[in-house]
Amino acid sequence: MKRHNFSAGPCVLPQVVIDESAKAVIGYDNGLSLLEISHRSKAFVDIMEKARALSVELLGLEGMGYKALFLQGGASTQFLAVALNLLEKKAAYLNTGTWSDKAIKEARIFDDVFEVASSKDANYNYIPKGYDIPMNYDYFHCTSNNTIFGTQIKDFPECDIPIVCDMSSDIFSRSVDFSKFGLIYAGAQKNMGPAGTTLVIVREDILGKVSRKIPSMMDYKVQISKGSMFNTPPVFPVYSSMLNLQWLKNKGGIKSIEKENEKKARLMYSEIDLNPLFDGFAAKADRSIMNATFILKNEDLKDSFDTMCREAGINGLNGHRSVGGYRASMYNALKLESVQVLVEVMNELERKA
Ligand SMILES: *Cc1c(COP(=O)(O)O)cnc(C)c1O
Numbered sequence: 198m199k200r201h202n203f204s205a206g207p208c209v210l211p212q213v214v215i216d217e218s219a220k221a222v223i224g225y226d227n228g229l230s231l232l233e234i235s236h237r238s239k240a241f242v243d244i245m246e247k248a249r250a251l252s253v254e255l256l257g258l259e260g261m262g263y264k265a266l267f268l269q270g271g272a273s274t275q276f277l278a279v280a281l282n283l284l285e286k287k288a289a290y291l292n293t294g295t296w297s298d299k300a301i302k303e304a305r306i307f308d309d310v311f312e313v314a315s316s317k318d319a320n321y322n323y324i325p326k327g328y329d330i331p332m333n334y335d336y337f338h339c340t341s342n343n344t345i346f347g348t349q350i351k352d353f354p355e356c357d358i359p360i361v362c363d364m365s366s367d368i369f370s371r372s373v374d375f376s377k378f379g380l381i382y383a384g385a386q387k388n389m390g391p392a393g394t395t396l397v398i399v400r401e402d403i404l405g406k407v408s409r410k411i412p413s414m415m416d417y418k419v420q421i422s423k424g425s426m427f428n429t430p431p432v433f434p435v436y437s438s439m440l441n442l443q444w445l446k447n448k449g450g451i452k453s454i455e456k457e458n459e460k461k462a463r464l465m466y467s468e469i470d471l472n473p474l475f476d477g478f479a480a481k482a483d484r485s486i487m488n489a490t491f492i493l494k495n496e497d498l499k500d501s502f503d504t505m506c507r508e509a510g511i512n513g514l515n516g517h518r519s520v521g522g523y524r525a526s527m528y529n530a531l532k533l534e535s536v537q538v539l540v541e542v543m544n545e546l547e548r549k550a
Contacts, residue, residue, distance in 0.1 A: 201509070201510050201531075201534075203531070204526060205345075205366075205387070205513065205524060206384075206526070207391060208386060208388060209530045210437070211441065218433070218440060222433075226238065232433060236426060236429050236430055242426075244439055245435060248438055249264075249267065251442035251446060253265050255451060256369075256398065261400070263400050264399055264421045266397040268420065268425070272395055273384075275363070278417070279336075280304040280307050281411050281416075282416065283335055283380070284307050284308055288334055289311045289337045290312055290313065290338045291313050291325065291337070292314070292316070293315075293321060294346045295321075295345050296340050296343065296344065296345070297343075320520070321348065322348065323348060323479070323480035323483050324349070328354075330356050336358055336361050336380075336403075337358055337359070338361045338363070339362055340365075342364070343488075344387065344488050345520060345524075346478065346490060346520060347489055349486065353377055356377075359403045360378045361382075363382055364381050364383045365387045366383075366388060366528075367387075368396070369388055370388055375398075380397065380403065381396075381399075387528065388528045388529055390437045391433070391438075399421075401421065404418050445529065458486050461533055461536045462486035462489065464533070464540060466489060469491045472544070472547050473494075473547065474543070474546060475492065475493060476492050477489070487526060488525070490523070491522055491523050491524075492521065505542050505545065506539070509539075511538065511539055
């Protein structure tokens with residue numbers, strides 16, 4: 198049966214990326230598996246350089262002083278690394294959900310972080326607007342897409358201090374002026390590749406301004422000087438991520454995938470809005486094109502809906518425990534056809550109910 202993977206992460210990947218990754222495990226360089234070649238071999242150094250270059254190219258940041266790194270420890274480690282590298286006096290954070298909240302907690306190890314605004318009062322179902330960002334702070338941190346709550350920042354603030362953005366769940370999914378940001382980070386497993394590596398894109402001129410000593414593994418300057426190979430990098434996830442970035446480039450890049458993503462989201466949300474059995478969770482103006490969160494109004498129908506989804510090959514639709522209900526994650530590699538299948542199941546439930 199055809200599977201439709203709506204999982205929030207690790208995410209659906211293009212079949213060609215899975216096939217090529219599998220092939221490389223069997224044999225990559227002179228009959229050796231990708232898993233057993235040296236990370237210092239030309240074969241792997243080429244992969245790393247290609248992955249780094251593709252990231253910068255796809256975001257339209259070539260020649261603008263940005264460096265791409267493929268690190269370990271997940272986006273969660275970046276919560277801490279950002280503060281270690283950039284926080285000297287005070288930082289401003291926008292709190293739009295669980296992940297921002299965790300980033301704030303880590304930064305507070307160093308200083309009393311200033312929360313410019315929060316949507317916690319409404320269980321993070323909207324994006325706060327109209328807040329002020331103090332211009333004498335070290336940086337402003339935000340989360341572009343709230344994977345758990347299904348909200349997404351549509352307009353990023355104008356800001357004289359560096360903007361640091363956790364783009365884990367919507368990087369490479371929509372056109373944004375990425376040069377607005379001083380630093381972008383993203384765990385691979387949401388929209389870029391398998392779990393095990395984290396992309397960091399940093400404009401070099403924002404680094405080197407803090408007085409503390411930074412542990413080498415967490416020091417962006419060290420990582421840049423070592424070509425993202427201060428220690429043994431996660432060879433396999435970097436390779437699969439590189440293949441996925443290549444897939445995206447071949448498809449026409451972000452502009453082209455954005456059109457597909459918008460089409461999927463439009464179809465999904467129009468069903469949520471038109472079908473009387475369902476309600477959307479996120480405020481309409483702030484709805485994410487990656488993660489659509491919704492509830493079934495009548496809990497008595499839950500068993501039938503879940504069974505029908507299972508029978509249609511739909512996977513990973515359960516909402517996060519802090520929101521409940523359902524969440525359809527529609528990352529780059531999810532096909533329109535999968536959303537059509539889900540919408541058809543929702544329709545059928547309405548006909549039966
Ligand atoms: C999943 C997620 C994280 C955590 O990523 P890890 O790589 O598991 O540490 C952080 N931020 C956002 C927005 C996420 O969706």
